[in-house]
Amino acid sequence: MSLTASVWMLFFVGLWGRTKPLDNGLARTPTMGWLHWERFMCNTNCDADPDNCISERLYMMMADVMAAEGWREAGYQYVCIDDCWMSKSRDAGGRLQADPRRFPGGIKKLADYVHSKGLKLGIYADVGTSTCAGYPGSLAHYDTDAQTFAEWEVDLLKFDGCSMDTTLLEEGYVNMSKALNRTGRPILYSCEWPLYEWPSQKPNYNTIAETCNQWRNFADAYDSWSSVKSILDWTATHQDIIVPSAGPGGWNDPDMLVIGNFGLSRDQQESQMALWAIMAAPLLMSNDLRSICRHSKELLQNRHIIAISQDELGKQGYRTAKVDHFEVWERPLSQGWLAIAVLNALEIGGPRRFSLKAAPGWKTCTPLCNITQILPQYEEVGVQIGHQVSVNPSGTALLVIMPISMKKHDQRFLKMQWSEKQTLL
CATH class of the missing domain: 3.20.20.70 (Aldolase class I)
Structure with a gap:
């Protein structure tokens, strides 16, 4: 991963410091x-x-x-x-x-x-x-x-x-x-x-x-x-x-x-x-x-x-961009993964396409990301340098991406899919 992408990921994952939570041992993940x-x-x-x-x-x-x-x-x-x-x-x-x-x-x-x-x-x-x-x-x-x-x-x-x-x-x-x-x-x-x-x-x-x-x-x-x-x-x-x-x-x-x-x-x-x-x-x-x-x-x-x-990292996601009547919401996940939701805010017309390169979190892809689409239907998209999603009016495309560098020690991740990662959550 390049220095720029590493800094971006560090910024994104640790954007805000956490206040001290109620210490009663409950709600370690959302109820x-x-x-x-x-x-x-x-x-x-x-x-x-x-x-x-x-x-x-x-x-x-x-x-x-x-x-x-x-x-x-x-x-x-x-x-x-x-x-x-x-x-x-x-x-x-x-x-x-x-x-x-x-x-x-x-x-x-x-x-x-x-x-x-x-x-x-x-x-x-x-x-x-x-x-x-x-x-x-x-x-x-x-x-x-x-x-x-x-x-x-x-x-x-x-x-x-x-x-x-x-x-x-x-x-x-x-x-x-x-x-x-x-x-x-x-x-x-x-x-x-x-x-x-x-x-x-x-x-x-x-x-x-x-x-x-x-x-x-x-x-x-x-x-x-x-x-x-x-x-x-x-x-x-x-x-x-x-x-x-x-x-x-x-x-x-x-x-x-x-x-x-x-x-x-x-x-x-x-x-x-x-x-x-x-x-x-x-x-x-x-x-x-x-x-x-x-x-x-x-x-x-x-x-x-x-x-x-229920991701164990416990970071709340937030809206990161508004582009051409799309809203992009992103949430950092454990082990460096990122969830991206793309909401088509229009309530008229038909499906519209959105390029994930316009999502701020895509900057972590250096140069590739492994993509899993969860909504509107599940698909293991695989390793991509870019990807477009089709989103219906008032609908949302939900995806999980894993940034991949081409260093030798990262090759083991190329075949790792979202369904496998869930066993680690």
């Missing part, structure tokens, strides 16, 4: 699982809609599917409850309690069931006086609620930020983090802290990363391409601020994957999956796994994309 909110929202009418209301039945069914249909083996570990699971008041001892009609066995029974499937259970609470849907919040109850979740053997807490004075957000989130750690149970801590702080001030990502395992920055994901685009645009606009905080132990969370629902075309589903992997984002699906279509299931379980998501 993977299922979360009810976008698809099922606050549906509590179990009399009229027993299969889709927020009840222990829903989570048990999702756990059954995740264990039976390859989701667990693909890496999806968490079955996560969102808002609307609680009773409207605490019990006589001041503890949170599940709605007794919809969760007759209580959360501990549900956790035992989910664990019996080889999965983990996530739960939801709020840093303020009430949740976003009006159920009891955790303000002034942090230690009690943390201990309750630990006794129930919960594995993840999503901690929202409704009904809270923004000047007290930091104190509240830090106090709950400490309370969770004091329980002695490993509970992954998913925060909404910067989401609620951005309207009034720039969040302190050093403190956030020391406090949380993942954190939301921007608006909820909706089942639409405009929503996904707005999240990507916000992330790219603020990447110089948010990317340095991400890495093993703590991740920027652009919110749920809505793949398998109603609002995204096939190409747009591929774009969300590819770019969430590039962003080292938690992969938390919000869909109905009981009725998901074959293509969406194959996309969500694609081992090549998941390998990028």
Whole structure:
């Protein structure tokens, strides 16, 4: 590799220093699982809609599917409850309690069931006086609620930020983090802290990363391409601020994957999956796994994309170029590989071609790269001095490249393919 290319790779891989992450041993790679909110929202009418209301039945069914249909083996570990699971008041001892009609066995029974499937259970609470849907919040109850979740053997807490004075957000989130750690149970801590702080001030990502395992920055994901685009645009606009905080132990969370629902075309589903992997984002699906279509299931379980998501180097990718209505997003991977996503931002016309030589990361190819295309279809392209990809409107081509010099000691890599490299991740 030439000096120029070596310096470029060093710059690219180590562009930002990492802040100190929360040291609870969790989220060493981005979280993977299922979360009810976008698809099922606050549906509590179990009399009229027993299969889709927020009840222990829903989570048990999702756990059954995740264990039976390859989701667990693909890496999806968490079955996560969102808002609307609680009773409207605490019990006589001041503890949170599940709605007794919809969760007759209580959360501990549900956790035992989910664990019996080889999965983990996530739960939801709020840093303020009430949740976003009006159920009891955790303000002034942090230690009690943390201990309750630990006794129930919960594995993840999503901690929202409704009904809270923004000047007290930091104190509240830090106090709950400490309370969770004091329980002695490993509970992954998913925060909404910067989401609620951005309207009034720039969040302190050093403190956030020391406090949380993942954190939301921007608006909820909706089942639409405009929503996904707005999240990507916000992330790219603020990447110089948010990317340095991400890495093993703590991740920027652009919110749920809505793949398998109603609002995204096939190409747009591929774009969300590819770019969430590039962003080292938690992969938390919000869909109905009981009725998901074959293509969406194959996309969500694609081992090549998941390998990028879970890469051990733990570097978040970012947007590196905008060229002729294409967006280039790149993520450095372990052992010197590079993932490149090329998004066709146009929503009109037909497929358009993009030369990888226009991607900033291509500068590492000296003079060759070994290329594997993952989306829109898998292809071992092989060793190339250049390559063009065809990308549909609002679609994304996802590739992995390995720079190759022609020095003798590099010849062993010429036949090494992406599928072999995954065994090293």
